[in-house]
Amino acid sequence: MIPNVSVMLRVLLLLCVCIAMAEAKYKIYKDPKQPVSVRVEDLLHRMTLVEKIGKMVQIDRTNITAKKGSLSTRLGIPMIYGIDTVHGHNNVYKATIFPHNVGLGATRDPALVKRIGAATALEVRATGIPYAFTPCIAACRDPRWGRTKVVACAKHFVGDGGTTKGINENNTVIDWQGLLKFHMLAYLDSIRKGVATIMVFYSSWNGKKMHANYDLVTKYLKGTLGFKGFVISDWQGIDRITSPPHANYTYSVQTAIHAGLGMVRTLL
Known part of the structure; x- marks a missing residue:
């Protein structure tokens, strides 16, 4: 047949x-x-160039979740969304609020602080948020300066606790050896223990804005220390690269990305 x-x-x-x-x-x-x-x-x-840029920007939106964000993208990529939880998930009603950093440090009890971090992580994760801007590991050199299942963010890189006269976002005047001795040790320990992200601060080191500091962010943090995670800006931090702020946004973006930042926090 x-x-x-x-x-x-x-x-x-x-x-x-x-x-x-x-x-x-x-x-x-x-x-x-x-x-x-x-x-x-x-x-x-x-990914297209626009999609890559989109993943590098964390925009302030209160009406979107990680699930909604991933479903609205062409490739279904989960949205990276983080929130400040320095002493508990204080953005949520009836969440557990713990003492602030100075109070936790005064306990001289690392095990207790670790348990507090784990409890905070559970509450953060329960609200669908996978990323927390904590712990704050700044070494406060002037008392007038006041500030598991979840990705941690060590902050603020670097020297923000040693600004002149303790003024927030001010200039930290200190030599290289002093910077290593007083402000860098906590980052060495954090990197050894696998911290996933590090946040840079508004302050400057000897006049150089941290959000624009290629030598510290890329050459030292990523190169010398071998940090493999990504570096994120503080809230609208790149806007403050220029004086006055917002003077040249294109320049600020280019400078920050060149310095080694992988994500920026800004308004929509």
Whole structure:
């Protein structure tokens, strides 16, 4: 019996279509069996420049969740959203509020502080937030200066606790050895213990704005210390690179990204 050529062609065409559809649906970056580096490379290859820029910006929006954010994107990439929880999840009604940093330090009890961090993480995660801007590991050199399952953010890099006259966002005047001795040690420990992100501060070191400091952020933090996470700005921090603030936003963005920042916090 001679096979029907027309039928065979149709079956072959259908098979090709099914294979093509299966390949179109399969995306390496969504395959948990693939190595992380392979998945990241595949995702970056698929992203447009606009999408990459979007992932580097954390905009203040109170009416969006991580789930809504990922569903609204072409590639379904989860949104990175963080919140300040320095002494508990104080943004949520009836959440547990703990003493502030100076009070926790006065306990001289690292184990207790660790338990407080774990409790805060549980409450943060329960509200759907995967990223907390804490712990604050600044070494306060002047008393007039007052300030698990969740990605931690060590802050504020670096020297914000030693500003002149204890004025917030001021200039920290200190030599390199002093900076290492008084302000950098906590970051060394944080990096060894796997902190995922580090936040830079509004302040300056010997006149150089931290949000624009390539030598400290890229060459020292990422290069010498081997920090593998990403660096995030403080709230509207890049706007303060210029004096007065907001004077040249294009310049501020370029300078901050060149310095080594991977994400900026700004208004919509």
